[in-house]
Amino acid sequence: MPTIAERPADAQPMPERKRARESSSRLRARIPSAYVRNSMAIVLAGGRGTRLGQLTDWRAKPAVSFGGSYRIIDFTLSNCVNSGLRRIGVCTQYKAQSLIGHLQRAWTFLDGRFGEFVELLPAQQRLEPVWYQGTADAVHQNVDLLLRHGPQHVLVLAGDHVYKMDYEVMLAEHVESGAQATIACVEVPLAEASAFGVVEVDGDGWIRRFEEKPAQPRPMPGHPGTALVSMGVYVFDAESLYAAVALDAATPGSEHDFGRNVIPTLLNEGCQLRAHNFCASCVNMARGRPYWRDVGTIDAFWEANLELTRVVPDLNLYDREWPIWTCQEQLPPAKFVFDDEHRRGIAPDSLVASGCIVSGTVVRRSLLSTNVRVDNAARIEDSVLLPDVEVGQGAVLLRTVVDKRCSIPPGLVVGIDAEADRRRFHVTAGGVTLITPEMLGQRLHVHP
Numbered sequence: 001m002p003t004i005a006e007r008p009a010d011a012q013p014m015p016e017r018k019r020a021r022e023s024s025s026r027l028r029a030r031i032p033s034a035y036v037r038n039s040m041a042i043v044l045a046g047g048r049g050t051r052l053g054q055l056t057d058w059r060a061k062p063a064v065s066f067g068g069s070y071r072i073i074d075f076t077l078s079n080c081v082n083s084g085l086r087r088i089g090v091c092t093q094y095k096a097q098s099l100i101g102h103l104q105r106a107w108t109f110l111d112g113r114f115g116e117f118v119e120l121l122p123a124q125q126r127l128e129p130v131w132y133q134g135t136a137d138a139v140h141q142n143v144d145l146l147l148r149h150g151p152q153h154v155l156v157l158a159g160d161h162v163y164k165m166d167y168e169v170m171l172a173e174h175v176e177s178g179a180q181a182t183i184a185c186v187e188v189p190l191a192e193a194s195a196f197g198v199v200e201v202d203g204d205g206w207i208r209r210f211e212e213k214p215a216q217p218r219p220m221p222g223h224p225g226t227a228l229v230s231m232g233v234y235v236f237d238a239e240s241l242y243a244a245v246a247l248d249a250a251t252p253g254s255e256h257d258f259g260r261n262v263i264p265t266l267l268n269e270g271c272q273l274r275a276h277n278f279c280a281s282c283v284n285m286a287r288g289r290p291y292w293r294d295v296g297t298i299d300a301f302w303e304a305n306l307e308l309t310r311v312v313p314d315l316n317l318y319d320r321e322w323p324i325w326t327c328q329e330q331l332p333p334a335k336f337v338f339d340d341e342h343r344r345g346i347a348p349d350s351l352v353a354s355g356c357i358v359s360g361t362v363v364r365r366s367l368l369s370t371n372v373r374v375d376n377a378a379r380i381e382d383s384v385l386l387p388d389v390e391v392g393q394g395a396v397l398l399r400t401v402v403d404k405r406c407s408i409p410p411g412l413v414v415g416i417d418a419e420a421d422r423r424r425f426h427v428t429a430g431g432v433t434l435i436t437p438e439m440l441g442q443r444l445h446v447h448p
Contacts, residue, residue: 035172036083037084038153039087039153039154039171039235040085040088040146040149040153041088042142042154043080043090043159044135044156044157044158044159045060045073045099046094046132046138047060047160049061049160049296051297052296052301053298054436055301055401056095060096061160062076062159062160063099064301065369065386066295067324067351068352068353069326069328069369070324071102071106071326073160074325075324078324078325079165080157081110082322083168084168085168086116086117089118089142089146091123093131106327107325134254135256135257136245137256139156140246140249143245143246153174153238154235154241155234156236156258161231163231163290163291163293164282164291164315164319164324165184165283166281166282170233170280171235173274173276173280174274177274179274180273181234181236181274182275183207184234184278185201185228185275185276186228186229186231186290187228187289188226188229189226189227190217190219193217193227194215194217196213197210197213197230205275209267210264210267211264212257235276247265248261278292284314284316284319286314291314293315298434299428302399302432305367306365306366306367306382306384308351328354331355331370334352334353334356336358337360338359344360345359345360347362347363348364350363350366350367353368355371355372356368356374358374359374360375361375361376361377362379366382366384368389369389371387372387372390375393377393378393378395380396380397381397381398381399382398383397383398384401385397386403388404389403389406389407389408390407392411393410393411396415398416402435403435403436404437405437405444406435407437408435418431424439426439
């Protein structure tokens with residue numbers, strides 16, 4: 001079977017396609033394997049996500065709304081549950097109230113009587129009078145929790161990416177290979193690789209080099225325009241993980257980060273680290289490639305949401321074999337009113353969530369999250385509106401991201417004059433305008 005390093009960039013090996021299909025089709029009937037039953041997941045969800053700018057001024061990145069009805073963290077947690085992994089700890093830190101409230105509403109359906117849980121792990125200064133100092137430190141400060149549950153294997157997962165993955169496939173590969181740690185990897189364009197940990201592997205899939213966010217990333221052998229990068233999804237043998245984070249905690253000058261410190265140290269010590277080909281466990285292929293999005297910038301966030309409005313979106317939210325679980329609010333169906341010649345409520349090529357009312361307005365190629373209200377004669381195109389937004393009569397929104405609870409004034413025009421927009425709002429390098437309540441003078445949060 002071709003390895004990651006040998007696989008052509010535009011092809012997925014047939015055995016891996018078959019394995020991914022089989023893992024999805026047996027989801028409903030399968031009983032979790034011993035690999036899964038003996039494992040536990042730690043989801044790292046404490047980061048701000050600074051590249052999302054003002055969108056994360058008042059919430060952690062994993063708590064940001066996505067896809068109309070979801071939060072970003074719902075995708076990682078759904079992967080856990082759908083894979084049969086029901087023992088999950090979520091590390092929270094930065095402005096976590098929105099995230100905590102969502103987890104309490106949406107993720108309490110697991111049954112503690114059978115050892116199933118999603119447990120909140122806020123920074124508590126458990127070992128020293130400091131908060132979480134990095135991703136590795138977040139795990140180190142919760143080793144006692146892991147020891148109490150006694151897993152043989154631990155998955156360490158990022159809570160801020162959008163993808164659908166069968167973790168059981170990766171776990172099985174990890175155990176069968178005899179690796180001490182396995183890193184899920186995906187191919188990205190070389191020009192984007194400097195935002196990730198870049199991995200180099202030998203012909204058998206063993207990792208020989210790892211460099212976190214290099215300024216000049218190295219391409220894959222034979223593929224000069226592509227790099228192999230870490231997805232922030234790790235599987236460790238439990239004892240290896242405990243030793244690694246303890247060593248990192250005792251290392252002066254460490255940033256206590258898995259990518260910058262722990263993984264390079266393990267390689268330097270000669271540990272056996274394996275690269276897992278995401279194609280083997282991906283549940284959502286998009287045009288022949290595995291779907292994985294790091295929605296870490298406003299432009300990437302805007303684009304990933306608008307992808308969902310396509311006739312055949314890259315991310316399949318309608319797959320009953322691999323549902324995305326969340327808290328579905330008790331809202332009425334979306335409503336479109338008026339069908340007059342000059343006042344018509346329609347939304348072609350758009351995704352409209354529950355609770356929305358589109359009144360006498362044409363919404364084109366846009367995503368309206370839950371409980372959005374659009375008044376007469378407004379114009380909305382190529383835009384993402386987060387929950388509880390109100391758009392006043394005659395307003396124009398082109399290529400915008402509108403934050404939760406914004407009230408767009410009647411007649412406001414955004415997306416026509418970039419210079420005028422920059423004076424009031426945040427305009428990205430890609431020409432997308434971010435609007436938050438504070439930018440409109442609508443103070444929903446009071447500074448102390």
